[in-house]
Amino acid sequence: MSSEENSVEFDKQVNGWIVKYRCPNCGRKYKVTLNKPTNKKVKCNFCKYIVKLTIHQNSVSVS
Known part of the structure; x- marks a missing residue:
């Protein structure tokens, strides 16, 4: 996993995709x-x- 702040990964517990991101405008x-x-x-x-x-x-x- 890279240290990039925007990421997407599949989570079996919630049976969905968890997307982490940072607002490009305010951070x-x-x-x-x-x-x-x-x-x-x-x-x-x-x-x-x-x-x-x-x-x-x-x-x-x-x-």
Whole structure:
């Protein structure tokens, strides 16, 4: 596992994908659980920036 702050991994306990990411606008860290590894838009609770999560096989791109 790399020390990169944006990551995605499958968790058998919750039977879902845990995506950890950092808001590119304000830098706050977040964690979201997805049922399947699909691209998703989420809003930063702090600065209201719309974060686009692009899920790859073992990583996530944030924009």
